[in-house]
Amino acid sequence: MPNTRQIVQRIKTAGNISKITKAMEMVSASKMRRAQASALATRPYTEALNSSLQSLAEASSITVHPLLTQHEEGFDVAVIISTDKGLCGSLNPSLFKETIAWLKHHKEGKVVAVGKKAVAFARLAGIELYAQFTDLPDQVSPSDTISISTLIKEGFLDKEFRSVSLIYMDFVSTLVQKVHVQQVLPLPKIETSEAALVDKLNEAEYIFEPNADAILNNLLPYYLENSVYQAFLEARASEHSARMVSMKNASENAGELMSDLRLVYNKSRQASITSELLDVVTALLAQDQKEATH
Amino acid sequence: MQKLKLTVVSQEKKLLETEVESVSAVTTQGEITVLARHIPLFTQLQTGELRYLEGDKEHSIVVSEGFLTVNPNNEVIVMVDTATLARDISVKQAEEAIAAAKETMKISEDRRELILAEASLKRAMLEIKVAQKRGTSGV
Numbered sequence: 001m002p003n004t005r006q007i008v009q010r011i012k013t014a015g016n017i018s019k020i021t022k023a024m025e026m027v028s029a030s031k032m033r034r035a036q037a038s039a040l041a042t043r044p045y046t047e048a049l050n051s052s053l054q055s056l057a058e059a060s061s062i063t064v065h066p067l068l069t070q071h072e073e074g075f076d077v078a079v080i081i082s083t084d085k086g087l088c089g090s091l092n093p094s095l096f097k098e099t100i101a102w103l104k105h106h107k108e109g110k111v112v113a114v115g116k117k118a119v120a121f122a123r124l125a126g127i128e129l130y131a132q133f134t135d136l137p138d139q140v141s142p143s144d145t146i147s148i149s150t151l152i153k154e155g156f157l158d159k160e161f162r163s164v165s166l167i168y169m170d171f172v173s174t175l176v177q178k179v180h181v182q183q184v185l186p187l188p189k190i191e192t193s194e195a196a197l198v199d200k201l202n203e204a205e206y207i208f209e210p211n212a213d214a215i216l217n218n219l220l221p222y223y224l225e226n227s228v229y230q231a232f233l234e235a236r237a238s239e240h241s242a243r244m245v246s247m248k249n250a251s252e253n254a255g256e257l258m259s260d261l262r263l264v265y266n267k268s269r270q271a272s273i274t275s276e277l278l279d280v281v282t283a284l285l286a287q288d289q290k291e292a293t294h
Numbered sequence: 295m296q297k298l299k300l301t302v303v304s305q306e307k308k309l310l311e312t313e314v315e316s317v318s319a320v321t322t323q324g325e326i327t328v329l330a331r332h333i334p335l336f337t338q339l340q341t342g343e344l345r346y347l348e349g350d351k352e353h354s355i356v357v358s359e360g361f362l363t364v365n366p367n368n369e370v371i372v373m374v375d376t377a378t379l380a381r382d383i384s385v386k387q388a389e390e391a392i393a394a395a396k397e398t399m400k401i402s403e404d405r406r407e408l409i410l411a412e413a414s415l416k417r418a419m420l421e422i423k424v425a426q427k428r429g430t431s432g433v
Binding site for chain 1: 301303304305306307308321322323333334335336337338361363371373375376379380381383384385387388391392394395398399401402406
């Protein structure tokens with residue numbers, strides 16, 4: 001039976017841990033709400049961008065834009081959007097598993113690591129890093145992700161990269177996040193939806209100033225940047241919800257551990273009382289016997 | 295008089311949504327003013343002032359480069375870029391990221407070499423020990 005004092009110490013430790021995990025859970029919960037809100041706030045821009053592209057797609061010779069065309073030169077690149085900090089459950093391991101699977105399909109592939117965890121993973125697994133981005137702010141803004149979109153855009157236009165994919169955690173709900181591999185370059189063909197076509201038939205043609213091709217040239221980079229930014233927002237929302245859930249589990253486990261330990265502590269306390277009583281009683285009995293024999 | 299529905303959006307959020315009489319903006323081709331029942335238009339904005347008439351009051355906001363769309367249903371959508379400044383330094387940041395990755399690769403290369411060197415050293419030590427043992431037992 002362990003020492004009573006040791007058990008008391010362990011109860012205290014478990015209590016302290018649960019205090020910390022509780023606080024971290026709370027912090028993540030508020031960060032998660034903010035991340036989710038900012039993911040929703042970008043919707044108007046994305047919608048405006050998509051509808052503009054649809055109008056443009058019909059008016060211009062869209063297939064010739066270099067960001068849309070496939071070429072055979074160069075190697076494939078995957079951007080892993082991981083976290084800087086740990087303690088977020090199975091989030092990073094699932095990302096890394098997907099990365100290994102991706103590398104199996106793309107033998108010549110190189111990796112752009114975002115977040116310290118991805119950098120550490122690449123070092124451990126001996127994966128060739130092309131670039132690394134760490135210490136991005138918690139609340140990402142488009143300005144923070146532009147350097148990444150510039151990197152992949154330039155690399156693709158210089159025909160250094162054949163294709164670029166993003167690997168990140170897609171936010172489904174607080175409890176569910178899914179690994180998502182999204183190819184961003186070459187940009188997927190812009191499909192004109194039927195609603196847009198009906199619009200076109202009913203309404204007059206758009207005027208493009210200076211002309212449709214020039215506007216498209218300028219708009220497509222924004223489209224790429226927006227996809228990267230969106231992926232980041234998803235990844236951030238996933239990170240915070242994963243951390244919140246794992247911290248919640250940790251607090252619960254600490255509580256369970258504490259109640260188990262308390263049981264052990266009470267048992268050992270009772271045992272010590274019983275043995276003390278036994279001592280007294282046996283001593284008394286022994287004395288009685290002594291007096292009786294005399 | 296018909297009104298225009300003006301929406302200004304940035305990458306991060308919707309900045310403005312209001313009913314206006316007219317919108318004036320500086321495009322790459324020069325300044326334009328859009329009134330209700332304007333022909334559908336798609337144009338590029340320069341950094342400058344965006345003025346709009348709301349009732350009798352004229353408001354003005356400063357917008358960075360972006361795009362202006364006039365839709366057939368009297369809708370004006372302005373997409374502005376909040377990250378213009380960051381774009382200028384993004385190439386440098388991208389280069390820094392590549393350099394950082396090279397540094398990481400070098401460090402892990404060094405570490406790998408160190409581990410390999412350590413392993414071969416250990417093996418050598420072991421071989422010496424074995425040789426010594428054999429030597430003593432042989433004598």
